[in-house]
Amino acid sequence: MTMQNIIGLSREELERDFTDAGIPKFRLKQIWHWIYHHGVRSFDDMPNVPKELRFKLQDLYTINRPEITKAMTSADGTQKWLLKFQDGEEAECVHIPESVRGTLCVSSQVGCTLTCKFCHTGTQKLVRNLGSAEIVGQMMLARDAFDEWPTPFSNRLVSNIVMMGMGEPLYNFDNVAKALKIIMDPEGIALSRRKITLSTSGVVPMMDRCGEEIGVNLAVSLHAVRDDLRNVLVPLNKKYPIKDLIDACRRYPGVNNANRITFEYVMLKGVNDTNADAKELVHLIRGIPAKINLIPFNPWPGSDFECSTPDRIDAFSQIVQRAGYSSPVRTPRGRDILAACGQLKSESVRQSKSLLKAS
Ligand code: SAH
Ligand code: SF4
Numbered sequence: 001m002t003m004q005n006i007i008g009l010s011r012e013e014l015e016r017d018f019t020d021a022g023i024p025k026f027r028l029k030q031i032w033h034w035i036y037h038h039g040v041r042s043f044d045d046m047p048n049v050p051k052e053l054r055f056k057l058q059d060l061y062t063i064n065r066p067e068i069t070k071a072m073t074s075a076d077g078t079q080k081w082l083l084k085f086q087d088g089e090e091a092e093c094v095h096i097p098e099s100v101r102g103t104l105c106v107s108s109q110v111g112c113t114l115t116c117k118f119c120h121t122g123t124q125k126l127v128r129n130l131g132s133a134e135i136v137g138q139m140m141l142a143r144d145a146f147d148e149w150p151t152p153f154s155n156r157l158v159s160n161i162v163m164m165g166m167g168e169p170l171y172n173f174d175n176v177a178k179a180l181k182i183i184m185d186p187e188g189i190a191l192s193r194r195k196i197t198l199s200t201s202g203v204v205p206m207m208d209r210c211g212e213e214i215g216v217n218l219a220v221s222l223h224a225v226r227d228d229l230r231n232v233l234v235p236l237n238k239k240y241p242i243k244d245l246i247d248a249c250r251r252y253p254g255v256n257n258a259n260r261i262t263f264e265y266v267m268l269k270g271v272n273d274t275n276a277d278a279k280e281l282v283h284l285i286r287g288i289p290a291k292i293n294l295i296p297f298n299p300w301p302g303s304d305f306e307c308s309t310p311d312r313i314d315a316f317s318q319i320v321q322r323a324g325y326s327s328p329v330r331t332p333r334g335r336d337i338l339a340a341c342g343q344l345k346s347e348s349v350r351q352s353k354s355l356l357k358a359s
Helices: 011-020 026-037 051-060 132-145 173-184 204-214 227-233 242-250 275-284 310-322 347-358
Strands: 067-073 079-084 090-097 102-105 160-163 196-200 217-221 261-267 290-296
Touching: 011 026, 079 132, 090 132, 102 132, 132 173, 160 173, 173 196, 173 204, 196 204, 196 261, 204 217, 204 242, 217 242, 261 310, 275 310, 290 310
Parallel strands: 102 160, 160 196, 196 217, 217 261, 261 290
Antiparallel strands: 067 079, 079 090, 090 102
């Protein structure tokens, strides 16, 4: 029998397992607390659990994190971890420290099946969904790295999560939902849903479920205001065009001035950055409580776009702001280690590609 990783199993799944194994229900609360509040990595470190039960649990489960095979630190303090999973496949996870918080950028897939023109991850051939354990595991690794156990009440170094790493989270909805529910569970890691933002390239039918079943903040990768251009930049637009996307944003639950939708807009020189684009943008989202995050394009090896000039970005931002929307320009973080938005790609695949070229 292969042993199962206890990390990533929902409370409901564990309740069923425990009932089947004849383990009293109150033990689940204790064990959950050890794993997700204290971060223990062994059943031996659970002193209030009787020895016989610990042996039984050891026969049933492991407590496994992904392995960090490479850690890089940027000049600005951003850290990027290359993670290896049990089957040898890899994904990246990034921690971005800020003055009053620290944001963890979590991957949902190895690679991405979508092929946004400006994104490095989209060029990666190898794709699979990450399991819930592999998603929760990224948070736990980060907490290990900062020695942030037990769960602190305040001043966390890993205080926010953005599902903005590799992959399209709404193409792996079940595992992402399960993982985020574990991360939000008040008896464990206890991260509030307000501290979690899920970014989608616009998988319209799943946006409703995301709002209803997970309830986290939503970020939408808009990047263009006309279908002809968005069809090219974000090819998923051919399936779910801008109108449908904006309608889904309008009905996203829980949106108000305190909880706004974020529209992400990558600034591509000469492509989507005119004053007319900015005006059309504010027209398009009129009435939606929103902020517009302008992302300077981050180059990667082989990319064929350029970032808009600072003056252009500023002019674009001014128009959006004058229309009453906040439009912060996202400071690129970790560019020197290819950890910034859209630069992630598993090292192993990159290497094997260059080997192919050499042969
Ligand atoms: N797949 C999801 C989440 C991951 S990408 C999505 O697309 O929303 C996180 C953000 O980085 C997205 O808004 C994405 O469009 C943007 N991005 C991708 N490549 C980029 C690049 N090279 N420079 C700047 N932003 C980029
Ligand atoms: Fe995938 Fe997002 Fe990159 Fe598009 S931008 S290829 S959806 S990871």
